[in-house]
Amino acid sequence: METLSNPITLKLDREAEINVKGFIAPIEHTINNFHVEWDALANLRVAEPEKYHSTSVFQSFLPTQSVSVGECWRIQEEGVTELLQQLHPNPNLDISINASDSCGLWACLRAYNDQFADIVFRIHAEFKFEDGRFTPSQFTGHLVVDRTGEKVAFFQMYVPEGPINFDVSWNSIIDSGLCPQMELRVGTQTPVRDAESKALSFKFTGDSITQEEAERILIQRFYKSEQINWVPPEQALEIAQAQQKPLHVISIDGPLADEAC
Numbered sequence: 001m002e003t004l005s006n007p008i009t010l011k012l013d014r015e016a017e018i019n020v021k022g023f024i025a026p027i028e029h030t031i032n033n034f035h036v037e038w039d040a041l042a043n044l045r046v047a048e049p050e051k052y053h054s055t056s057v058f059q060s061f062l063p064t065q066s067v068s069v070g071e072c073w074r075i076q077e078e079g080v081t082e083l084l085q086q087l088h089p090n091p092n093l094d095i096s097i098n099a100s101d102s103c104g105l106w107a108c109l110r111a112y113n114d115q116f117a118d119i120v121f122r123i124h125a126e127f128k129f130e131d132g133r134f135t136p137s138q139f140t141g142h143l144v145v146d147r148t149g150e151k152v153a154f155f156q157m158y159v160p161e162g163p164i165n166f167d168v169s170w171n172s173i174i175d176s177g178l179c180p181q182m183e184l185r186v187g188t189q190t191p192v193r194d195a196e197s198k199a200l201s202f203k204f205t206g207d208s209i210t211q212e213e214a215e216r217i218l219i220q221r222f223y224k225s226e227q228i229n230w231v232p233p234e235q236a237l238e239i240a241q242a243q244q245k246p247l248h249v250i251s252i253d254g255p256l257a258d259e260a261c
Contacts, residue, residue: 006207007066008109010117013150016055020155022046022086022184030168030177038170040129044179048086057082058152061119061143067109069207070214072221075105080123083157083184090128095135106221107143111208116153118204119143120214123157124222132170136182140215158183 024046027035035041060079067073077093084091093105107121120142126135136159144154159165162178169175209217231239240247 007068008112008117008147009066010062010119010145010147011150012055012059012062012145012152014054014056014059016151017052018055018058018152018155018186019050019052020083020086020184020186021050022048023181024087025179025181028178028180030175032173032175034168034170034175035177038132038168040132041134041168041170044088044134046087047089051086053082053086055152058143058155061107061121062145063107063109069109069111070209070217072106072108072217075107075121075123077105080105080125084125084127086184087182088127088134091125092128092133093123093125095124095126104222106218108214108217110142110211110214111204112147113204115146115148116204117145117147118208119145120211120218121157122215122218122222129170132168134168135166136179137165141183152186155186156183157185 024044027041027044029035030041057079060076063071063073081091081093105121105123107119109117110120111118121140123139125139126133139157139159141157142154143152145151146153159179159182161180164176164178166179167174167176236247239245
């Protein structure tokens with residue numbers, strides 16, 4: 001993608017500490033009733049509802065060199081691991097060993113002005129249980145940096161809403177379901193569904209791309225299927241008839257663009 005702005009450098013005051021609140025709501029449902037029959041899932045709760053983290057943890061989300069709007073970079077694992085341990089003591093960032101489609105930690109500069117910079121990110125991770133694992137569809141969110149004060153103005157990392165937003169493996173049997181809230185946040189009482197509106201409420205009068213454009217840039221870092229020019233079935237049928245070509249139809253029972261199942 002062609003960058004849209006002059007490069008900027010982002011940094012934080014490493015001496016500060018930041019209070020982070022963590023939330024995990026009870027599992028609402030699973031297809032095979034694992035959330036009732038499996039104690040680890042039935043009793044899944046946030047490990048530490050509130051914790052102070054060093055600013056260096058959030059420095060892990062920042063690029064190591066200057067970046068322009070629309071550019072991506074890899075997030076450093078150390079800081080993310082520490083944050084995820086606030087949710088559950090055994091996070092795992094290498095989910096490829098469990099035949100997951102994609103793993104990684106990526107961030108994108110969505111917007112900036114003289115005072116603030118908005119970073120959108122996407123992280124794929126899982127939590128290890130004694131007799132299984134829990135894999136959210138993804139962790140996404142915003143880090144808004146106060147450039148003048150070199151501090152975190154806003155942070156929220158969460159699992160997007162369902163209807164299915166995680167899968168699990170219990171004694172090698174797979175299930176999936178909905179967890180209505182799994183998130184970490186700083187400096188706001190805003191519920192998870194309002195994360196974007198809160199982050200976007202900072203007045204970015206300078207260079208920017210939309211939230212949707214940033215998400216599109218990030219998802220292509222994870223899934224080659226997102227590089228395909230998908231069209232609705234009706235349009236595909238029209239194209240096939242016009243070009244006198246057959247359609248090869250494949251039925252799938254889960255999403256192509258996250259780790260929910």
